[in-house]
Amino acid sequence: MKLKRLKHARKVMGFYKNNFDFAPPIRVLIDGTFCKAALKFKINISEQLPKYLDCEVKQCTTQCVLAECEALGPLLYGPFKVLQQFHIQSCSHDTPIPASKCLLSMIKQQNKAKFYIATQDQELAERLRSRPGNPLLFIAYNAINLEAPAETSRKRAHKKVQSNMVPTDFHKEILDKMKTDVLGPATHVNKHRHKKVKGPNPLSCKKKKSKTGTGKSSIPTETKKVGRRKKKKPVQDKL
Ligand SMILES: [Zn+2]
Numbered sequence: 521m522k523l524k525r526l527k528h529a530r531k532v533m534g535f536y537k538n539n540f541d542f543a544p545p546i547r548v549l550i551d552g553t554f555c556k557a558a559l560k561f562k563i564n565i566s567e568q569l570p571k572y573l574d575c576e577v578k579q580c581t582t583q584c585v586l587a588e589c590e591a592l593g594p595l596l597y598g599p600f601k602v603l604q605q606f607h608i609q610s611c612s613h614d615t616p617i618p619a620s621k622c623l624l625s626m627i628k629q630q631n632k633a634k635f636y637i638a639t640q641d642q643e644l645a646e647r648l649r650s651r652p653g654n655p656l657l658f659i660a661y662n663a664i665n666l667e668a669p670a671e672t673s674r675k676r677a678h679k680k681v682q683s684n685m686v687p688t689d690f691h692k693e694i695l696d697k698m699k700t701d702v703l704g705p706a707t708h709v710n711k712h713r714h715k716k717v718k719g720p721n722p723l724s725c726k727k728k729k730s731k732t733g734t735g736k737s738s739i740p741t742e743t744k745k746v747g748r749r750k751k752k753k754p755v756q757d758k759l
Pocket residue numbers: 582583584585611612613616617622
């Protein structure tokens with residue numbers, strides 16, 4: 521189970537590294553709900569997060585998260601004490617706002633600061649999933665877990681791969697040069713092909729001539745010639 525968890529974490533981290541440029545040290549934004557669950561399952565966040573993610577981790581929170589925990593008093597006293605040990609990321613809220621709104625404002629649209637978000641708040645998690653490039657950590661089965669990338673993230677990554685596969689004008693020029701080096705000028709190849717395409721019509725005439733050459737009787741050939749002339753005349757008149 522432990523190996524599976526670690527392999528899964530590596531795979532997900534690789535996805536965010538390759539597609540959204542996340543790199544160690546990983547900065548994790550932690551809220552009160554995550555801390556509360558950690559305390560419930562006796563998980564030491566500072567010890568377990570770097571072990572699970574297998575890299576240097578910087579635990580962060582915001583002043584608004586602390587203020588919310590403090591306001592809830594004894595309910596979140598434990599989480600408040602744990603969060604106080606973490607780095608306080610400046611959120612530029614002079615008067616505290618709800619923790620979930622503050623964390624969303626830290627992520628903004630593109631998560632340019634490359635935060636992982638550790639929360640048990642399902643509403644917040646759902647809003648983060650609706651935007652690409654937001655790795656989510658949660659606690660379940662007595663352990664920290666990294667959520668598999670949301671559909672929005674996978675779609676963005678897929679688009680990125682597709683756009684990388686479409687050759688640019690620069691690449692097209694190089695490809696054309698390589699083709700002419702290997703196959704010769706493209707125009708010659710096309711000319712030969714055109715000649716072959718035009719070929720069948722004269723060949724069909726030859727076959728008919730050959731039939732007349734072996735000629736069973738002269739009457740049918742004459743009737744054929746007359747037939748052709750008759751067909752051609754109306755076309756010429758129209759032109
Ligand atoms: Zn704030």
